[in-house]
Amino acid sequence: MDLNLEGSKIIVSAGGSGIGLAIVQGFLAEGAKVATCDISPELVSQLRQNYPRVYCKEVDVADAQAVQKFTQSAIGQLGGLDCLVNNAGIAGPTSPIEEIQQTDWERCLSVCLSSQYFFTKAAVSSLRKSKNSSIVNISSAAGKCGFAFRTPYSTAKWGVIGLTKSLAIELGPDQIRVNAILPGLVSGERQQLVLTAKAEKRGVSFEEIEQEAFSYTSIKSYVTPQDIANQVLYLAAEKGKLISGQAISVDGDTRMLA
Numbered sequence: 001m002d003l004n005l006e007g008s009k010i011i012v013s014a015g016g017s018g019i020g021l022a023i024v025q026g027f028l029a030e031g032a033k034v035a036t037c038d039i040s041p042e043l044v045s046q047l048r049q050n051y052p053r054v055y056c057k058e059v060d061v062a063d064a065q066a067v068q069k070f071t072q073s074a075i076g077q078l079g080g081l082d083c084l085v086n087n088a089g090i091a092g093p094t095s096p097i098e099e100i101q102q103t104d105w106e107r108c109l110s111v112c113l114s115s116q117y118f119f120t121k122a123a124v125s126s127l128r129k130s131k132n133s134s135i136v137n138i139s140s141a142a143g144k145c146g147f148a149f150r151t152p153y154s155t156a157k158w159g160v161i162g163l164t165k166s167l168a169i170e171l172g173p174d175q176i177r178v179n180a181i182l183p184g185l186v187s188g189e190r191q192q193l194v195l196t197a198k199a200e201k202r203g204v205s206f207e208e209i210e211q212e213a214f215s216y217t218s219i220k221s222y223v224t225p226q227d228i229a230n231q232v233l234y235l236a237a238e239k240g241k242l243i244s245g246q247a248i249s250v251d252g253d254t255r256m257l258a
Contacts, residue, residue, distance in 0.1 A: 004238060015034075037057050085138070092107075
């Protein structure tokens with residue numbers, strides 16, 4: 001399917017690996033102009049080496065001033081903005097609520113939720129000038145299901161849904177559509193670490209935890225970063241021009257998280 005995204009101007013937060021990198025690669029393959037950031041200097045270096053056309057900076061997305069500075073410089077480099085993809089996130093602690101440190105709680109919410117506010121605030125005036133304007137926020141299946149021992153993460157991802165639906169109403173008159181994507185069990189290092197930490201907390205094997213996780217899904221396979229990127233690209237294209245205010249699950253029909 002031709003998505004007609006050639007020349008589109010895109011910002012993707014945390015594009016150095018995983019879902020973010022797949023999204024960056026997807027837009028580049030469509031001929032879009034892309035700017036991204038990452039907190040890892042090594043990943044930023046790799047991005048610059050592998051994708052010299054991408055404008056890329058090292059940014060801590062929990063720092064509002066750093067996000068503002070990057071966003072404005074990226075928009076200048078791109079020559080405008082058509083789509084903002086709020087992808088940045090961290091797993092946060094895997095612990096009972098009474099063992100979660102305040103600093104870990106605050107860091108998780110800052111990266112997973114507040115960063116989306118920072119980026120949107122910095123980008124919205126430029127998005128209003130686009131003829132095909134959209135924001136795509138990455139939430140999680142944890143944004144629709146409770147998630148024991150992952151309270152900060154789940155709280156942040158529920159917040160992303162509220163942010164998305166509120167912005168869709170607020171920005172609709174400006175023809176800016178706003179949607180959220182809710183990935184399920186995504187293949188990759190982060191998911192492996194989360195399941196491993198949970199297995200250790202419960203004193204069971206990784207295989208048992210993995211099997212339990214898939215017992216709550218209809219399609220028993222990991223979601224790939226490319227699966228998420230495909231959905232992001234469609235929402236950014238004019239073919240998705242009437243999709244807004246939606247929390248779209250890409251999770252194999254996940255009914256529960258454990």
